[in-house]
Amino acid sequence: MKGIFVINSLSGGGAEKVFSKLLQLVDSDQTKNYSLEVVVLDRDVEVYQLPSSVSVHYIDSPLGVIGQILKFIRLVQKSKPDFVVSFLFRSNWYNVIAAKLFGYKSIISERGSPNARLTGKFVTWKKALIRSVYRQADAIICVSKGVGDCLVDDYSVSPSKIKTLNNSYDFNDIAKRSLELETVSNHEGYILAIGRLVKLKGFDDLITAYAKSNIQRPLLILGDGDELENLKQHAIELGVQERVAFPGFVSNPYPYMKKAFCFALTSHSEGFPNAMVESMSLGVPIISSMTDGPIDILEPSANVADESFSKAKFGLVFNPRDIEGLQKAFKELESNHALYNELAVLSEERAQNYSECKFYSTFKQITKDTVPGIV
Structure with missing residues (x-):
């Protein structure tokens, strides 16, 4: 089996830090039955490091979002993953699009309230896009119960798709x-x-x-x-x-x-x-x-x-x-x-409630519940 993990960048933010930690835990798990690749959308100053054994693909494009989506689709078509885990909205969007084309299981991760994005112009369009993306995912990892409640109440996401996974710390x-x-x-x-x-x-x-x-x-x-x-x-x-x-x-x-x-x-x-x-x-x-x-x-x-x-x-x-x-x-x-x-x-x-052991065991259970045959 194969899994791909996707994030916008590896710059210095909370989501990027959790992504890096998760990859280290996954990479060190000798019991898993899948290989691992990483996709990074944007080349940026990389504050957080990934395991040296993991293949990393960068898909930045001068054509912007459209160019990145096309690159991501070609990469997925070639790689043939069984599941893709994504962090942050743009990565989640690409993940869901490709999942509909190639039939793998999409696990997206929401690190904050989506309502925080509803500012500036095109608010109605933004909300419709968020609703469309999140309702089509196979599972949604939410960093807190409140974030999951927001997706259910404000974006009509099925409660069965919501999985709460708090961050972890060493x-x-x-x-x-x-x-x-x-x-x-x-x-x-x-x-x-x-x-x-x-x-x-x-x-x-x-x-x-x-x-x-x-x-x-x-x-x-x-x-x-x-x-x-x-x-x-x-x-x-x-x-x-x-x-x-x-x-x-x-x-x-x-x-x-x-x-x-x-x-x-x-x-x-x-x-x-x-x-x-x-x-x-x-x-x-x-x-x-x-x-x-x-x-x-x-x-x-x-x-x-x-x-x-x-x-x-x-x-x-x-x-x-x-x-x-x-x-x-x-x-x-x-x-x-x-x-x-x-x-x-x-x-x-x-x-002490937020240990790495608890975090990773919860993540493994989410993948088992979503992806048939995964260990």
Whole structure:
């Protein structure tokens, strides 16, 4: 048997990181009964490495999407896979198209709420395309229950196709690498945020809430992206530029996590936040917006009241874009030492639910349920 794994690129994002880890686990599985190939749509700066034993095909094309689809179809026709696993929407789209032509089993993976893509022009067309693609897949791996619920409720996907597979982590490696001397900060006890510097991550709200809270401990935002200069200017306008640092993308963020006072997630939409769980494994308390992935992880008991925040089972939560709620959460964690210590312990405890062993056994079961004869 043969399987192909497809992703848009291997640049520095959460989906790419999970894809790389999954390939390493699949490649090292001596019990599987299929060979493995990888397809990467775009040549980009490759942050994450794939196993050296795996054949990798790049199908970037000067003709754009149409050229890539044609290349992918020719590759699949030649390779004759029994199944294809894809990550991210464009790869999912190509996967479903080719599956209809050649009859293999298509397993697509949704890493965030598809509703987050419904911005800008052609919203109706985008929603129709998402609905068409996802309804035709044989199985859909969703990073959280909330993402699966969204596909069922908003895109009429059959619940039987939805498979939840949370991300996984090597906690021993995280603990070991957190002791490396990679951090450039002389401070400890800063507020930490990590992610692509794009509008969807809500870093402008984070800086605003931080400035309004008047907390003197520094704010560090790790990551690269198009919004960097806008965020720097925003910090200047609010008078906190001396306390807000942008170290950029860091290959080993774990020393930063270990020294953090808390981890703040302000995304407007979030499938499953890797950096948040990694921080939790190092005993860092969490403040997070109420989006699909964080809801699964932190387990809030109910919706947050407007203009406020609440204590979930494993962290503090606030409504997305609610600057006042985030500001109050900062102040509560700063002033309530008993709460801080409680959440530090609970963070580490909760993170252990997301082990690599559990992740891979769930993935294997999904493939067995979808692809006849696979082991």
